[in-house]
Structure formats: structure tokens, C-alpha cells
Amino acid sequence: MITLALSKGRIFEETLPLLRAAGIEVLEDPEKSRKLILTTNQPDVRVLVVRATDVPTYVQYGGADLGITGKDTLIEHAADWGGSTSAAGLYQPLDLNIAKCRISVAVRADFDYASAVKQGSRLKVATKYVAIAREFFATKGVHVDLIKLYGSMELAPLVGLSDAIVDLVSTGNTLKANHLVEVEHIMDISSQLVVNQAALKLKQASIRRIIDAFASAVGK
Ligand code: PRP
Secondary structure: OOEEEEEEOOOHHHHHHHHOOOOEEEEEOOOOOOEEEEOOOOOOEEEOOOOOHHHHHHHOOOOOOOEEEEHHHHHHHOOOOOOOOOOOOOOEEEEEEOOOEEEEEEEEOOOHHHHHHHHHOOOOEEEEOHHHHHHHHHHHHOEEEEEEEEOOOHHHOOOOOEEEEEEEEOHHHHHOOOOOEEEEEEEEEOEEEEEEEHHHHHHHHHHHHHHHHHHHHHOO
């Protein structure tokens, strides 16, 4: 049995064509069903529906053999393991180039970020991406107090919880709707294939077949 961990939404939708390229059709729709284990047209392949931030954990501990997760999630997960995905037992063979977005710093339109940085002010930064934010501001030499949030980061500067946020930006509509502006582009994000290192040894042929099909589907 090969088990693939996916999160609902954009990653799930954009993974379906890759699975198809590997001859795998998911037989149930996670948006319609409450089932967490989805069957496929291949009796020995199943899909787990998990929270995006839990994908690396399922793969690391062997609850799933493979998973697809954003680079952001992977960096944050790896930070608990000395910053290395391989130390977390994860093999990261392929950038799938799907669910692309960026991770940025944003502030209220009336906040003068450039001056605050120039004056060496201590910035309050709200984010779900603590490791990415810490590394970014440390490299820039900006002192920050990080405030960990789990969602709706855009609210924090609006109610005075923080001066800035570090968050994912795709279309930029969420920032615009909340009168925030992007002031730094930290990195581009896309989804990565991660594989449990032990599973790769034990189920070499089946897992390789999937990796190769995904690789040719994304032109690598
Ligand atoms: C992400 C991110 C922003 C939004 C950006 O949230 O946190 O809120 O998408 O997209 P946009 O630039 O196209 O408006 P998501 O919907 O993934 O949910 P989350 O808050 O649970 O991360």
C-alpha cells in the first residue's frame, strides 16, 4: 500500500493532474465527503486528507509514505529539526511548481516601514511563519518581537497587535481588502514532494514510479 498525504484546497486541486499523469484517479472529493482516507482507482494507493501543517509530520513518522506540502510549511517543520528536512527523515526529491505564491512582509498603508527599519526601531511582527520571519529579519539586522498567530494575520496590524505581518501572498487581494501593503518579498513558495526515507527504501519501485511520473508531468 502506498499512502499519500495531501491537504484540501489548492494543493489538492493542483495535485490531481499530477496523480493522473501517474495513472492515479482519486475516487472521492474531499470537499463533498467527510472521509479522511480517500480511495483511488489503484487498490494499493490511497490518499490521506490532513491539515497542511501536518503533512510533514505524517510523512516523517510514516503515517504516509509521501506528501505534498508548501515550501513554507516544510521550512517551518524542519526548523524543529535543526533546519534540515533530511534530519526529520524526509527526502525532498521534487519541486512540483504548483500552488505558487510568495511570502512577504506587509504593513498598514500608513506605516512607514522604511523609516522604522532605517532608524533601527524594534518591530512587532505577527506571523504563522516564525522560523522564516526570524531568519529574514536576523539576516537584515532588524530587531523583531515575533507574535505567533495561526491564521488571519492581516488583522494584527489593524488592531495594533503588530507593526507588520509575514504571510503568504498570492493575488494580493487579502492585503488590499485590509488596507495593507507589501514592503518586502521574502521568498517564492511552491509545493514540494516529500517522501519518508524508510518507505523509499522499502517500497522503492512503487514510490520511484510516482516520483518519475510527477517529474515528467512538471517537466523535470
Ligand atoms: C493565505 C494567506 C492570505 C491569503 C493570501 O491564506 O494567509 O491570507 O491566502 O491570498 P491572496 O493574496 O490571493 O489574497 P489561506 O487562504 O491559505 O488560509 P490561512 O489563513 O489558513 O493560511
